Amino acid sequence: MTWEAKIINHRKQDRIAVFFPKRKDYIERIKKLEGVRWSATLGAWHLPDTDENRERFKLPPRFLQNPEHTIKLEDFKHWLSSRRYAESTIKTYLEALSSFLAFYNDKDVATITSQDLIRYNNEFILRNKLSHSFQNQIVNAVKLFFGTIENSPMNPALIHRPKTQKLLPNVLSKAEIKQILEAHHNIKHKVMLSLIYSCGLRRSELLHLKPNDVDSKRGVLIIRQSKGKKDRITPLSDKIVMNLREYYKIYKPKVWLFEGQTQGEPYDERSLASVFKQALVKSKITKPVTLHWLRHSYATHLMEAGTDLRYIQELLGHKSSKTTEIYTHVSTREIQKIRSPFDDL
Secondary structure (H helix, E strand, O other): OEEEEEEEEEOOOOEEEEEOOOOOHHHHHHHHOOOEEEEEEOOEEEEEEOOHHHOOOOOOOOOOHHHHHHHHHHHHHHHHHOOOOHHHHHHHHHHHHHHHHHHOOOHHHHHHHHHHHHHHHHHHHHOOOOOHHHHHHHHHHHHHHHHHHHOOOOOOHOOOOOOOOOOOOOOOHHHHHHHHHHHOOHHHHHHHHHHHHHHHHOHHHHOOHHHHHHHHOOOOOOOOOOOOOOOEEEOHHHHHHHHHHHHHHHHHHOOOOOOEOOOOOOEEEEEEEHHHHHHHHHHHOOOOOOHHHHHHHHHHHHHHHHOOOOHHHHOOOOOHHHHHHHHHHOOOHHHHHHOHHHOOO
């Protein structure tokens, strides 16, 4: 692993988060930079978002100097908003397009071609060893922008996407899941993590739940307007219903199922990450686990219990069955039935 930097918004401030292997010499180097701080929540060092720091970590300039580019970005933002793209998607696309246009700061947008995207991939993304996902975001944003705002679609034959990485989802055993879910004594923390695993929720889905989304009489949880603007339902276990009732009696949520310190405000995403990290410390699990592993584990454990793939697809809210099929590669249900020829020697 090499050093990797990205722009983040931390405590309502733009910062540059820096990720690198845990080595004493690396830590000493980063600590010498002005304004640097460690965040246990992020699991990274971060420093002020300045032009000097962006240049140091090979990030695109903070501001587009070309006024035409600024206008075009605003036009693209309005187009995305009018099509009701999710706020997170709009932010991702604008940041990706901003990086691309900043690279061609001296060019008029009308003169940018597919060849320029190839050059950007080679001279910026590959040279700086940026991720596959970042390259895909750039390609998606640039294609959409030139196909809509500029009405001059790029030649698809010349657009180079990174070769798809066939990574298996990370899965925990049921024993490890139990350790994590039982680590906290605080009922709110326990129920939040338990609900993510027991219903296979995404982080944002949990934080956008409202009290009325819990239908204990029917035994279902209603997940509204999730990824792809879709509603779906997922079964609630009797055990989680009991936990939720205990939580209700103590916290009495009003607007959101899980509220922050200010009543009526949703629980903070960073605070949830911190709750999960504390659970890992308490359960003494040293794997590089993320919150999303709970959702992966839910799907895999369902598959290992014999649940039909089509139902798992519905429960997870996947648009394509191909997305769900990846869990067949990590399920050990059938693999464990295979007898190794080594045993016959």
